[in-house]
Amino acid sequence: MGQFLWVCPESVTGRIANPCYAGSNPVTHSKCGYSIMVLQSPSKPKTSVRFRLPAPILAALFSITACAPAHADIMQSITIHDVGGYHTRLMKEGTYQNTFTRLSEVVDANTVTLIDTLWIKRAEDTVDIAFDPHDWAMSPTASDYPVLVQDAKSKGLQTEIIIQLFSTRDWNKTLSERSIDDTVFWDSYFASMGELIVKRARMAQALGVERLSIGYNNVYEIRVAVDYWQKLAHEVRQVYKGKLGYYAELDTSEMHSAFDATSHYQGEQARKKLFDQFDYIGFIVQDPVEPDFSRNLKRFARYDKSVVLMVTTPSVVQSVAHTRYIEPCVPCGSIAPTTEIDLQLQKQAYQIAIDAVNRFDFVQGLNSWGYHLRDDLFTTQDKNDSLYNKSANVRGKPAEDLISTWYKKWD
Secondary structure: OOEEEEEOOOOOOOEEOOHHHHOOOOOOOOOOOEEEEEEEOOOOOOOEEEEEEEHHHHHHHHHHHOOOOOOOOOEEEEEEOOOHHHHHHHHHHOHHHHHHHHHHHHHOOOEEEEEEEEEEEEEOOOEEEEOOOOOOOOOOOOOOHHHHHHHHHHOOOEEEEEEEEEEOOOHHHHHHHOOOOOHHHHHHHHHHHHHHHHHHHHHHHHHOOOEEEEEEOOOOOOOOOHHHHHHHHHHHHHHOOOEEEEEEEEEOOOOEEOOHHHHHHHOHHHHHHHHHOOOEEEEEEOOOOOOHHHHHHHOOHHHOOEEEEEEOOOOEOOOOOOOOOOOOOOOOOOOHHHOOEOHHHHHHHHHHHHHHHHHOOOEEEEEEOOEOOOOOOOOOOOOOOHHHHOOOOOOOOHHHHHHHHHHHOOO
């Protein structure tokens, strides 16, 4: 379906911006009292069909459309903060379930995203990857998922699981230095990681998890031969029938995405083949600035793949497009103590992302990274609570109000 534009019949060349994009109302010409609605095809942008309608009819039509994008439905998700060593404690306190209620009743999300952490235990000539090498769990465990997924379902929420890879040491340096032609190393890497991903996929199928992302922004693993991903995706699809995806960074200060690593090392056809393995791709967006953001995003329209935007913007006073990631924890050595809080910068980033979903048919979802499990998370441990308040979390902030208002338009 195309996009709607509002045009005055006495000035057809001077189009008025869609109110969904510009935040204004349809304009009626003061002389004639008529407006023209233009349905413009995204595949043939120079082709449009114009409807000359009286203003009252247009107003009624506009109230029905209510700024909804051209596509019929979107993924409206919130990603729960991967709470590190506090997961077990917060799980026992029931904070996950309480937060799911908030997502359903306050935020009006239709999906909750849970982070599943794999850990590189060793990366030398071969690789050893495990679910969790610690005595404490950083993210939900196999015994937690049945409880959480069922609770989400009871509150009308679908579930997405994102598998991310962490390191017990700086093994990422080893990955970055390893030749893409070192088949012994990468065979071992994908065998070790793939075994765990397939195990999670089997669990996800049994629980009715609707979406499974089998990677999160590991540029080193998506620059190697795509045959590895084709094999892994095939194995996953043998046991999992939901939607399969992968999230990677979309840099909005440069015309760059982490997915460009695939085309850089393997060629453009390899990137197309990589995308063919997934039902959707996610773009991690920290500091979207127009018009660069839209130009970068539009590069991926040609792949005919559903796109989800994951916003990770913190709440700090810095120039947009140059914020650094702020780890939401108490003594993590973050930059947060040296920066001032700025709630509007985060809201601005979400508005740009929302505008992109409204504007582009292929962008079919919004996600928000790092949602806190309590309103007062760790204020008893850190009186100023600076790192949590300044992190990417939107709970209790203006950005949450914006997201909630927009999500409600889809009801």
